[in-house]
Amino acid sequence: MRVVLGRDEVGEGSWAGVADRRAGPGARASGPVLAVDLSGDPLVFGTDPDHRLACRPLTPGDLEALARWVRHDHVARWWVERPTPRERVRSWIWEVNGRSVGYAQDYPLGSGVIGFDYLLGEPAYVGRGLGTSLLWVYLRDVVVPAYDGVRELVAAPDHRNAASRRVLRKVGATEGLWTDEPGSARTLVAHHLDVARVLA
Ligand SMILES: CC(C)(COP(=O)(O)OP(=O)(O)OC[C@H]1O[C@@H](n2cnc3c(N)ncnc32)[C@H](O)[C@@H]1OP(=O)(O)O)[C@@H](O)C(=O)NCCC(=O)NCCS
Structure with missing residues (x-):
């Protein structure tokens, strides 16, 4: 089922909260209310009864699948390990109907600001x-509840990575600054997700 909200109908509440209330308990029985496309007006949410989406901590047994995923062309083109490893990285496996399909990681970037990266590895x-659905579940249910006082979530894909930039817009992020990554030829586009407005 779909929930379609005009931006001016949302008022002061978060988009996710208003969509949940609008869907009601009957709709939520077919799964969580997910972002379908929050890039424009109206905001479009929906449920997906065919797919059970989950996110669980990475274990050593997942490393083989992860190594395979990052070699697939659609990932290898864009996935770059940061030159300086970050501290306090939390690592996760995305699952669809119990099958491991992707990876995500989050880490503090500064006061109230959390960075995240993700890949859907199975072609x-x-x-x-x-x-889009997995990113939404991950950000709302795994990232936001873990960090006290989180205000903003940030990801910075390569400017040529159209799929990633589109997915970020679909979960309600807005485009920010373009920066040339030091020590590489890449230009990154920061995308910012306002936690209180979109997810809280
Ligand atoms: C980014 C990624 C998670 C997207 O997963 P996905 O399941 O394909 O995403 P969705 O199907 O939900 O949405 C993809 C959107 O991008 C669009 N898209 C895909 N390729 C595109 C392209 N080359 N140009 C323009 N839009 C493109 C799709 O049309 C779709 O938008 P739409 O629904 O408005 O049509 C996946 O492609 C991936 O893991 N890529 C490699 C790793 C990566 O780039 N990670 C991000 C690092 S910051």
Whole structure:
């Protein structure tokens, strides 16, 4: 089912909260209310009864799948390990109907600001809306509750990574500064997600 909200209908509440209330308990029985496309007006949410989406901590047993995923062309083109490893990185596996399909990580960047990266590794799952749904579940249910006082979530894909930039817009992030990454030829585009407005 779909929940379609005009931006001017949302008022002071968070988009996720208003969509949850609008969907009601009957709709939520078919799964959580997910972002479908929050990039424009109206905001479009929906449920997906065919896919059970989950996120669990990475274990050593997942490293083989992760190594395989980062070699697939659609990931290898864009996935770059940061030159300086970050401290306090939390690592997660994304699951669809109990099958491991992707990876995500989050880490503090500063006061109230959390960074995140993600990949949908299994090629058969790409391009079906699942990246958007998994990112939404991960950010709302795993990232936001873990950090006291979190105000903003930030990811910075390569400016040529159209799929990633589109998925970030679909979960309600807005585009910020373009920066040339020091020590590489890449230009990154920061995307910012306002936690109180979109997710809280
Ligand atoms: C980014 C990623 C998670 C998206 O997953 P996904 O399941 O394919 O995403 P969805 O199907 O939910 O949405 C993809 C959107 O990007 C669009 N898109 C995909 N390729 C595109 C391209 N080359 N140009 C423009 N838009 C493109 C799709 O049309 C879709 O938008 P739409 O629903 O408005 O049509 C997946 O492609 C991935 O893991 N990529 C490699 C790793 C990566 O780039 N990680 C991000 C690092 S910051």
